[in-house]
Amino acid sequence: xxxxxxxxxxxxxxxxxxxxxxxxxxxxxxxxxxxxxxxxxxxxxxxxxxxxxxxxxxxxxxxxxxxxxxxxxxxxxxxxxxxxxxxxxxxxxxxxxxxxxxxxxxxxxxxxxxxxxxxxxxxxxxxxxxxxxxxxxxxxxxxxxxxxxxxxxxxxxxxxxxxxxxxxxxxxxxxxxxxxxxxxxxxxxxxxxxxxxxxxxxxxxxxxxxxxxxxxxxxxxxxxxxxxxxxxxxxxxxxxxxxxxxxxxxxxxxxxxxxxxxxxxxxxxxxxxxxxxxxxxxxxxxxxxxxxxxxxxxxxxxxxxxxxxxxxxxxxxxxxxxxxxxxxxxxxxxxxx
Numbered sequence: 001x002x003x004x005x006x007x008x009x010x011x012x013x014x015x016x017x018x019x020x021x022x023x024x025x026x027x028x029x030x031x032x033x034x035x036x037x038x039x040x041x042x043x044x045x046x047x048x049x050x051x052x053x054x055x056x057x058x059x060x061x062x063x064x065x066x067x068x069x070x071x072x073x074x075x076x077x078x079x080x081x082x083x084x085x086x087x088x089x090x091x092x093x094x095x096x097x098x099x100x101x102x103x104x105x106x107x108x109x110x111x112x113x114x115x116x117x118x119x120x121x122x123x124x125x126x127x128x129x130x131x132x133x134x135x136x137x138x139x140x141x142x143x144x145x146x147x148x149x150x151x152x153x154x155x156x157x158x159x160x161x162x163x164x165x166x167x168x169x170x171x172x173x174x175x176x177x178x179x180x181x182x183x184x185x186x187x188x189x190x191x192x193x194x195x196x197x198x199x200x201x202x203x204x205x206x207x208x209x210x211x212x213x214x215x216x217x218x219x220x221x222x223x224x225x226x227x228x229x230x231x232x233x234x235x236x237x238x239x240x241x242x243x244x245x246x247x248x249x250x251x252x253x254x255x256x257x258x259x260x261x262x263x264x265x266x267x268x269x270x271x272x273x274x275x276x277x278x279x280x281x282x283x284x285x286x287x288x289x290x291x292x293x294x295x296x297x298x299x300x301x302x303x304x305x306x307x308x309x310x311x312x313x314x315x316x317x318x319x320x321x322x323x324x325x326x327x328x329x330x331x332x333x334x335x336x337x
């Protein structure tokens with residue numbers, strides 16, 4: 001199935017999976033979502049897409065406008081608690097399949113690049129506590145108030161649900177400035193110690209909580225997810241910024257045989273020449289990225305039992321022999337490593 005990516009031209013795209021859930025919340029509150037989107041000159045399909053690629057400034061403005069329209073200062077908290085397990089599908093499934101809360105937290109930094117290469121999840125540990133921080137380099141305010149609170153509420157809600165324990169953070173902090181109703185926020189998070197304008201958004205939990213077993217633990221599913229996502233995670237760990245976003249855009253092309261640097265540049269809201277220069281600066285090329293996507297997709301199709309002819313067609317090769325040569329090249333390269 002092809003997923004359409006909404007890319008606005010004002011600023012560098014920032015991938016977000018929370019626009020749809022926010023719009024669903026507005027609808028439950030009786031807001032005319034289509035009218036709301038039209039008033040902000042935003043694409044109407046935003047309500048149904050699994051994610052959007054908007055400039056960060058546009059995402060922040062959208063969240064502020066949504067909170068105002070719903071007349072709900074704790075918009076982020078409410079939406080974060082209500083997120084489905086499909087919002088950050090692979091990330092959530094991986095974390096919820098882990099054996100303990102500590103294992104789940106360790107997996108977040110490893111999987112976050114699958115969703116947004118501009119976000120870093122930083123873990124910190126001492127004898128008494130472990131911290132988890134959501135960081136956007138160059139943007140101390142993060143996702144702004146409602147986005148920051150949404151992320152933290154979702155993290156805490158999942159931890160409580162998976163462990164069956166009403167975890168209370170030792171401390172919570174936010175990238176945005178202190179709101180007028182911070183006491184309501186402290187009550188919502190079950191945390192008396194809050195910090196604001198902290199340069200990131202996160203929380204600290206007691207180290208003894210890390211050993212809490214997850215009720216959703218599934219070692220078989222976890223092993224499958226690790227195996228299927230390893231190639232992409234390895235590629236993204238070596239590439240940040242433009243290369244990572246270009247990989248996503250290539251994966252969304254309806255046919256890899258027709259994937260062109262021009263169409264990918266258009267998705268990323270940059271010029272073709274600018275994309276070429278950026279990839280060269282990151283020591284890669286558009287052709288290399290297409291080969292990366294083809295290699296990963298071929299593995300998945302082989303695992304699903306597809307024939308070489310079917311795989312060749314799906315990957316956009318005009319002939320089976322071209323795919324066989326490419327597959328041999330990939331295999332030799334892996335053997336040499």
